[in-house]
Structures are given as structure tokens and as C-alpha cells.
Amino acid sequence: MHAIATRSLTKHFRSTWRRRVVGLDHLNFAVRENEVYGLLGPNGSGKSTTLKLILGLYQPSEGEADIFGMSVERTVSRTSVGYLPENPYFYRYLTGAETVRFFGRLCGMRGRRLEEKVSELLALVGLEAHRDRRLAGYSKGMLQRIGLAQALVHEPRLLLLDEPTAGVDPIGSIEIRDLILKLRGMGKTILLCSHLLDQVQDVCDRIGILHYGKMILEGDVKSLLARKDQFQFTCEGLDETARNRVREAIRAAGSRLISEGNPATTLEHLFLQSVRSADREKTAPSKATRPVDLPTAERL
Amino acid sequence: MKTSTPRLGFSFGRLWTIGRNTMTEVIRQKFFYILLVFGLVVIASSRFFAQFSSAEQIKFIKDFSLAAMTVFGALIAMVGTAELLPLELENRTIYPILAKPVHRAEFLLGKFAGMAMLLLLTILLMSLIFEGLLLYTEHQLLAGAAANASAPGAEVSAQEIAGQILHQTRDPALLKAIFLIGIKALIVCAISLLISTFATSVIFNVISSVIIYICGHLEAGARQASLGDQSPIVRGLMLVVAFFVPDLSAFNLADAVVLGQHIPLRLVANTAAYGIFYAAIALALAILIFQEKEI
Amino acid sequence: MRKRALLAVALLLLAFAAKGPWEHHLRAQRHARRLGAGESLSVELRARLGQNLAVALLSGFRGIVADFVWLGAHTAWEDQKWYKMREGIELAVLLQPHSISFWDIGAWHFAWNASYGESVNPKYPSDAYRLKVQRDWILAGKAFLERGILNNPESWDLKFKLGWIYYQKLNDPLGAVPWFQQAEADPEAPLYVGRMVGHMFVKGGRHDKAYAWWKRLWFEDHAKHPEQLWYKIAQWGREAEEKLRIPTSQRVFPPVQKKSKIPNSR
Numbered sequence: 001m002h003a004i005a006t007r008s009l010t011k012h013f014r015s016t017w018r019r020r021v022v023g024l025d026h027l028n029f030a031v032r033e034n035e036v037y038g039l040l041g042p043n044g045s046g047k048s049t050t051l052k053l054i055l056g057l058y059q060p061s062e063g064e065a066d067i068f069g070m071s072v073e074r075t076v077s078r079t080s081v082g083y084l085p086e087n088p089y090f091y092r093y094l095t096g097a098e099t100v101r102f103f104g105r106l107c108g109m110r111g112r113r114l115e116e117k118v119s120e121l122l123a124l125v126g127l128e129a130h131r132d133r134r135l136a137g138y139s140k141g142m143l144q145r146i147g148l149a150q151a152l153v154h155e156p157r158l159l160l161l162d163e164p165t166a167g168v169d170p171i172g173s174i175e176i177r178d179l180i181l182k183l184r185g186m187g188k189t190i191l192l193c194s195h196l197l198d199q200v201q202d203v204c205d206r207i208g209i210l211h212y213g214k215m216i217l218e219g220d221v222k223s224l225l226a227r228k229d230q231f232q233f234t235c236e237g238l239d240e241t242a243r244n245r246v247r248e249a250i251r252a253a254g255s256r257l258i259s260e261g262n263p264a265t266t267l268e269h270l271f272l273q274s275v276r277s278a279d280r281e282k283t284a285p286s287k288a289t290r291p292v293d294l295p296t297a298e299r300l
Numbered sequence: 301m302k303t304s305t306p307r308l309g310f311s312f313g314r315l316w317t318i319g320r321n322t323m324t325e326v327i328r329q330k331f332f333y334i335l336l337v338f339g340l341v342v343i344a345s346s347r348f349f350a351q352f353s354s355a356e357q358i359k360f361i362k363d364f365s366l367a368a369m370t371v372f373g374a375l376i377a378m379v380g381t382a383e384l385l386p387l388e389l390e391n392r393t394i395y396p397i398l399a400k401p402v403h404r405a406e407f408l409l410g411k412f413a414g415m416a417m418l419l420l421l422t423i424l425l426m427s428l429i430f431e432g433l434l435l436y437t438e439h440q441l442l443a444g445a446a447a448n449a450s451a452p453g454a455e456v457s458a459q460e461i462a463g464q465i466l467h468q469t470r471d472p473a474l475l476k477a478i479f480l481i482g483i484k485a486l487i488v489c490a491i492s493l494l495i496s497t498f499a500t501s502v503i504f505n506v507i508s509s510v511i512i513y514i515c516g517h518l519e520a521g522a523r524q525a526s527l528g529d530q531s532p533i534v535r536g537l538m539l540v541v542a543f544f545v546p547d548l549s550a551f552n553l554a555d556a557v558v559l560g561q562h563i564p565l566r567l568v569a570n571t572a573a574y575g576i577f578y579a580a581i582a583l584a585l586a587i588l589i590f591q592e593k594e595i
Numbered sequence: 596m597r598k599r600a601l602l603a604v605a606l607l608l609l610a611f612a613a614k615g616p617w618e619h620h621l622r623a624q625r626h627a628r629r630l631g632a633g634e635s636l637s638v639e640l641r642a643r644l645g646q647n648l649a650v651a652l653l654s655g656f657r658g659i660v661a662d663f664v665w666l667g668a669h670t671a672w673e674d675q676k677w678y679k680m681r682e683g684i685e686l687a688v689l690l691q692p693h694s695i696s697f698w699d700i701g702a703w704h705f706a707w708n709a710s711y712g713e714s715v716n717p718k719y720p721s722d723a724y725r726l727k728v729q730r731d732w733i734l735a736g737k738a739f740l741e742r743g744i745l746n747n748p749e750s751w752d753l754k755f756k757l758g759w760i761y762y763q764k765l766n767d768p769l770g771a772v773p774w775f776q777q778a779e780a781d782p783e784a785p786l787y788v789g790r791m792v793g794h795m796f797v798k799g800g801r802h803d804k805a806y807a808w809w810k811r812l813w814f815e816d817h818a819k820h821p822e823q824l825w826y827k828i829a830q831w832g833r834e835a836e837e838k839l840r841i842p843t844s845q846r847v848f849p850p851v852q853k854k855s856k857i858p859n860s861r
Contacts (some may be wrong), residue, residue, distance in 0.1 A: 055399045058594050076308035083399035089392045091321065093328060105317040106400045110562060119401050160399075352669070363658035460785040460822070481788040500796055517655045522748065547618040548655065553797075555658040556630040559693045567624050574617050581610045588603050 001069050002156050003189035007064035011049050023049040026214035036190045038200040041210035047193045051160050082151030086144055086162040092136040095188040096127050098151050107154035121149040140167040162194040170271050177203050307495055308355035314402055322414025326380050338372050338426055351528040354441045358468045365430040366477055366554040373423055373485035381474045382505035384411045399486040405587045419485045438469040460552050474570045477557040484576035490579035515541050516548030546578045633690050661690040677709040695750050698743030706736025706764050733764045751781035755788055769799035786823050806835035
């Protein structure tokens with residue numbers, strides 16, 4: 001069974017001049033169970049429309065969609081879904097704990113089970129220290145994390161995340177990314193929309209690209225991104241003589257050397273290393289300051 | 301492949317969760333200010349009439365207080381309710397809620413329940429202030445009555461004079477009047493919630509509610525006018541008014557209570573049932589509209 | 596989905612249609628009990644009330660509107676503008692014909708305040724004229740109360756006040772008797788009303804009727820009305836027996852006793 005399946009899902013909007021605007025045009029796609037699916041596209045391509053149709057916030061003009069075999073038009077289908085909206089807003093006068101508790105109650109949770117869940121989730125998203133602070137005093141990143149916590153409160157099998165790392169600092173982004181992978185490891189399915197393509201690339205199994213309400217490209221990330229016409233070696237300890245022999249071997253094989261040089265690390269990796277190093281030194285000030293170690297290449 | 305879908309039943313627990321939250325939200329806004337103004341109005345009304353006879357003083361206090369309760373009850377209902385949905389939509393707080401397994405009907409009724417509880421609390425508090433003022437006035441009047449008790453030759457006892465005063469200040473029929481004021485406020489709340497399901501502007505909502513409120517008092521006249529010889533357009537308009545607008549004048553038993561007229565409990569119950577029936581119709585319509593609404 | 600929506604709309608329209616008969620029924624019930632009675636807003640009434648009060652009346656605040664009108668009458672009384680005061684009082688009872696205090700105090704204003712005020716009005720040419728105007732105001736008070744009683748036949752208070760006018764202002768204690776008796780018949784009337792009947796007979800020189808009345812009161816259940824001035828009734832009955840020279844064997848009233856304790860009002 002697919003976690004999400006749409007069949008000819010279509011949405012028309014009426015603009016002010018009564019012209020029909022096509023939000024989604026006969027979309028057919030499916031998200032498999034226990035995968036992380038990235039839904040991409042430029043602004044206005046229909047990503048949010050798709051999410052809202054899946055959540056029953058919009059009625060489809062044509063077609064249908066299911067969540068684990070249940071029609072999205074039935075309220076009961078949402079027992080299996082957790083949703084993190086883009087720029088989440090909650091009631092500002094509630095504290096972090098009260099917010100998660102409120103959503104837990106809406107999902108039918110009560111008593112000690114709810115209280116334990118609230119504490120567990122706040123610890124998971126790193127907000128235990130701010131549980132009794134009103135949301136009015138939360139930063140954007142903290143609001144994002146509370147959003148995640150409320151999305152997880154009823155232990156849904158499917159998560160819809162709309163721009164989960166928007167406005168979050170690099171460390172927070174890494175943590176959210178790690179969390180997504182952890183949730184997949186727990187058997188959950190994740191559909192995520194994001195403009196931050198590097199992050200999507202790192203965490204998604206499959207992606208789909210929407211444009212003008214239509215799916216224009218879909219597939220496995222690795223195979224989509226792989227450049228089948230080129231090959232790359234990365235090695236250590238190659239002196240200049242050995243490098244010349246390699247260049248010669250390439251020429252002899254009839255291939256064209258496209259580029260050579262020291263590969264660059266990512267800015268994200270550099271940032272992370274610097275900050276973590278500084279954190280370590282803060283906790284152990286007596287040790288002599290060491291220069292930041294830059295690895296040549298490292299897959300996270 | 302579709303599996304047979306289980307049903308998600310209606311949950312009063314979810315409704316209560318939303319209701320309680322709504323009450324907390326609205327309390328932070330206007331609640332205390334309105335009460336404060338009411339308190340001042342009521343207290344001021346007694347000072348103003350201190351030189352009148354006991355019957356006049358008590359009549360004024362009752363008239364003013366019950367009118368203030370009616371006005372402020374209706375105002376809180378109108379303004380508080382008109383803002384509920386637009387705020388949720390504007391602040392986008394509605395999305396994570398409706399993304400949960402929550403029926404739209406539960407959400408809407410939860411909002412109504414929250415406002416209803418708030419109105420109940422407001423009217424209760426206003427009643428306590430009103431009662432306090434009545435008791436204070438009663439105390440002052442009784443002290444005065446003991447001093448000048450008798451008409452010449454009649455030897456009226458202070459007890460008899462006191463009895464007349466107490467009969468007016470401790471009239472249990474006041475509860476009937478207050479109860480119906482509460483029901484009226486609930487009707488106004490339901491109407492305002494209905495309007496907010498299709499109107500995005502809070503100001504439009506409040507103005508419409510005020511117009512309907514006034515029309516509700518003319519309603520009886522509207523029915524008669526629709527039968528009389530006016531132009532067909534006016535008659536048609538009057539008929540529409542008579543058909544849809546509730547007869548709010550039915551809930552104005554405050555005047556009769558103040559005048560000491562007997563109001564049978566059955567009439568009060570019947571009137572309340574009518575009010576609840578109307579509110580239920582309005583809410584049903586609101587749910588229908590809200591269920592189709594794209595948010 | 597469409598079918599369900601249509602069905603729901605049909606049900607709602609039916610419900611709206613049902614509300615009409617229900618409202619009619621409630622209105623009939625209120626009308627039968629004369630609740631919410633009073634002049635409906637007409638062009639004439641609107642002119643007399645002015646814009647703001649007319650709107651308030653329309654919005655269902657009849658009591659407040661009447662109170663404001665009454666305030667105006669009260670102010671006119673303080674300024675001794677008797678005809679303006681009368682206008683205000685008449686308008687107040689037009690708005691709230693079931694307000695006992697409006698009829699009661701209104702009549703007092705006519706029969707006591709206006710009549711006295713006019714009796715010393717230096718603008719009038721002669722004492723005879725002043726007397727005439729004074730009597731006119733007293734009669735106006737009497738007629739006003741009679742109208743009040745017509746509108747509120749269940750009010751013992753208005754009947755009592757009418758009797759009081761007969762006694763105090765028209766010097767007709769026997770004319771007061773039927774009104775005090777009607778008032779006394781109401782179980783809600785205080786006990787002094789009954790005593791006044793006896794006094795009126797005495798003042799009118801009808802000691803026989805006074806005696807019959809004291810006896811009637813005396814033979815009521817004492818336990819039912821512990822606050823009644825029994826010792827006084829006994830005294831008055833005794834006095835009547837003396838006046839009428841009732842033979843000792845036929846006398847019913849006990850010798851005059853010490854004043855019994857009347858429970859305090861508070």
C-alpha cells in the first residue's frame with residue numbers, strides 16, 4: 001500500500017476576474033511507505049496546493065487522493081498524518097508544553113500518556129529548557145521545532161513537512177535533517193517540500209518536481225543526479241609524478257580529462273566544524289587552541 | 301486500493317479542548333474592560349437616583365442593570381465572535397488544527413462553546429455586581445424606612461414597609477430575565493459565527509449583526525408590515541426579514557419582571573427553547589458553509 | 596455530497612419556516628398576559644420621544660426610555676412646571692402602562708404637589724380661582740388613578756392610593772371605603788390596608804360598620820398573621836362597643852392588653 005496516492009488530482013481556482021486558474025493539473029503520484037519524498041518546484045507550482053488537498057483543507061475539483069488507502073476527504077484519514085506548516089503559527093499566549101498538550105488533546109490523548117509524550121517530544125526537538133516559556137518569546141527556529149513536536153504528538157505514520165528548515169540556522173538544519181532520517185528509521189514516511197535543494201538532496205530517497213501544476217520529473221535521487229557519462233576518483237597521497245602517470249593513463253584510454261584539483265568541502269561542513277570546535281574549547285579552556293582541521297572530503 | 305474506512309465519531313472532548321482554548325484567547329482581549337465599564341455604569345446609575353422614592357430607585361437600578369447586561373452581553377457576543385474565525389485564518393493557527401483528525405463541525409462548535417462559556421461567565425459576574433448593588437440599596441432603604449414607618453392613623457409597622465422593599469429587591473423573577481438575556485446573547489453569538497463563515501471582514505460582520513439585532517426587535521412589526529399595503533418590494537423585504545431574523549423581542553421580559561408582572565416558568569422555558577432552536581439552525585447553517593470553505 | 600448538501604439546505608429551510616408559528620405562539624402567550632404591553636412606536640410617539648429615545652425603544656429598551664421620560668417629569672416637578680410634568684407622566688404611562696409606581700407617584704404629583712403648588716400660585720387672579728384649580732388637580736389625580744386601575748386591575752396599591760385621595764384630598768372617608776376594601780381583598784396587600792377600612796368607617800361616623808369590620812378582622816386566624824396589631828384591633832373594637840353601647844354579655848373584644856411584641860423588620 002502506498003502512504004500517499006493521487007489519481008488525476010486536479011484543483012482549479014477562480015481568480016477575481018472569474019478566470020479559472022489551474023492550481024494542480026491531473027496529478028498522479030505516489031509516496032511509498034517508509035520513504036522520504038521531496039516535492040519540489042518553483043513558487044506557484046502547486047506544492048502547497050498538493051499538501052492542502054492531501055490534508056483536506058481544499059476540496060479537489062477532480063480526481064482523488066488516499067492516505068494509506070483512506071480517502072483524504074474523510075477526517076479519519078488524518079489520524080495517520082502529522083503536518084508541519086510553512087511558517088507555523090500557534091497561539092502565542094500558550095507555552096511550548098501547553099501547545100503540544102493542546103494538539104495532543106485534539107488527537108484524543110489524555111492524562112499521563114499525554115504528559116509523557118509532551119516531555120518526550122520537547123526533549124526530542126531540544127526545547128525541554130523552554131517548555132514553560134510562551135511562544136510569543138520563541139525564535140523562528142524554536143517555533144519550527146514546536147511545529148515538529150505537535151506534528152509528532154499522535155505518532156502518525158506519515159509526516160508532511162512544508163519547508164521544515166526555512167529560517168533555521170545551519171546547526172538546527174542538521175539536527176532537523178538527522179531527525180528526519182531517524183524518523184524514517186522508525187518506519188515513518190515523510191513528504192517534504194523545500195526550496196533548499198542541498199538539504200533535499202541529502203535526505204530524500206525520491207523527488208518529484210512540479211511546474212504549473214504538473215509533475216515534470218520524478219525519480220530516485222541518486223540515479224537522477226548521477227552523471228552517467230563521467231566518473232570520479234578521489235584519492236590521498238598522490239605525488240606529482242603519480243599524478244602525471246594518471247593523466248597519461250586517461251589520455252591513453254581515449255578519455256578527456258575534464259577537471260583536476262583539490263576538492264572543496266561544503267560551506268555547511270566548514271561552518272559545523274568551526275562551531276563545534278569552538279564549543280569544545282569553551283568546555284575545556286585549559287587546552288591549547290588548535291587550528292581548525294579541514295578534512296578534504298567527508299560524507300556525512 | 302481502498303480499504304474500508306473506519307468512521308471518526310464526533311468527539312465532545314475535542315470540542316471542549318477547542319472551546320476552552322477559545323475562552324482563554326478571548327478573555328485576554330476585552331473581557332475585563334467591558335466588565336469594568338459595566339460596573340461603572342451600574343454603580344453610577346444608583347448614585348444618580350438617590351433622591352427618588354424607594355420604588356423609583358429600585359426600578360431604575362433594575363432597568364439600567366438589565367439593559368446594560370443586555371447591551372454588553374450582545375456586544376461581547378458580536379465583537380468577540382466576529383473575530384474568532386478571521387483571526388484564526390489570518391494568523392494561520394487554523395491549519396495545524398484542521399490538519400489533525402478534527403471535524404470542521406467540532407472546530408466551529410468548539411469556538412461557539414468557548415464564546416458561550418465566556419458569555420455565561422460574563423453574565424454571571426454582571427449579575428453578582430447587580431445583586432450586590434440591589435442589596436446595598438436595600439440596606440440603605442431599609443434603614444431609611446425604619447425611621448419613617450407610619451401613615452397617620454395606620455400605624456404601619458416597619459416590618460410591613462420592609463416587606464415591600466424586600467419584595468422588590470429580592471425578586472426571584474429577576475433570574476428569569478437574566479436567563480433570557482443570556483439566551484439572547486447566545487443567539488447573537490450563533491448569528492455572528494454564521495456570518496463569519498462567509499464574510500472575511502470583522503467590521504462587516506459586526507455591522508450586519510447589529511442590523512440583524514435591531515431587525516430582530518422589529519420582527520413582529522415586519523410580519524405585520526409584510527401583510528399590509530406597502531409596495532411589493534418592501535413587502536418582499538419584510539417577508540425575508542420575518543422569515544430569517546429571530547424574534548428577539550420575545551426575550552425582553554426584563555421590563556415585565558421589573559414591573560412585577562407574573563411570568564410563568566413555562567413561558568420562559570418555551571422562549572428559551574425557541575432561542576436554542578434558532579441558535580441551532582444558525583449553527584447548522586454555519587457548519588454547512590464552513591465544511592465547504594477553502595482555507 | 597451534493598445530495599447531502601441539498602438535503603441539509605431543505606431541512607434548514609423547513610426549520611426556518613417552523614420558527615414562524617412558534618414565534619406567533621409565544622407572542623400570543625405574552626399578549627394574553629399583557630407582557631411587554633405599551634404603545635408601539637408610531638410617528639406621533641416618535642415625535643414626542645425624540646430621535647434617540649425612539650431608537651432605544653425600537654431596540655427593546657422600553658423600561659429605560661420610560662425612566663428617562665419620567666426623569667423629565669421629575670425635573671418638571673422640581674421646577675414647578677405642572678403642565679410639562681403632566682405631559683411627561685402621561686407619556687411614561689403610555690410607554691409602560693403596567694408600571695404601578697408611575698401611576699402611583701404620578702397621581703401623588705397631581706393630587707398633592709400640583710394641587711398645592713397651584714393653590715399658592717400668585718399669578719392667579721383670586722383665591723376662588725386658586726381653589727378651583729387646586730380641586731381640578733385633585734380630580735385629575737383621582738381620574739389618573741382610575742385609569743391606572745383599569746390598566747392594572749390586579750394592583751392593590753393603586754386602589755389603596757385612590758382610597759387615600761378620597762380620604763385625604765376629597766375629605767370623603769366613606770368614599771374611600773370601597774377602594775380600601777377592594778385593596779384589602781388582595782392577599783398580597785399589607786395588613787394596614789384592612790385596618791384603614793375600619794378607620795374610614797369611624798371617620799365617616801359609621802361606627803356600626805366600623806364595629807362589624809373590627810369583628811371581621813378579629814375573627815381571622817391570629818396564628819396566620821402574627822404581625823397584625825391585634826391589641827390595637829381589640830382596642831378599637833372595644834371603643835366601638837362603648838360607642839354603640841353593646842351589652843356586656845354580647846361584647847366580643849377582650850379588655851385592652853399590654854402592647855405585644857412585634858417582631859423587628861430586620
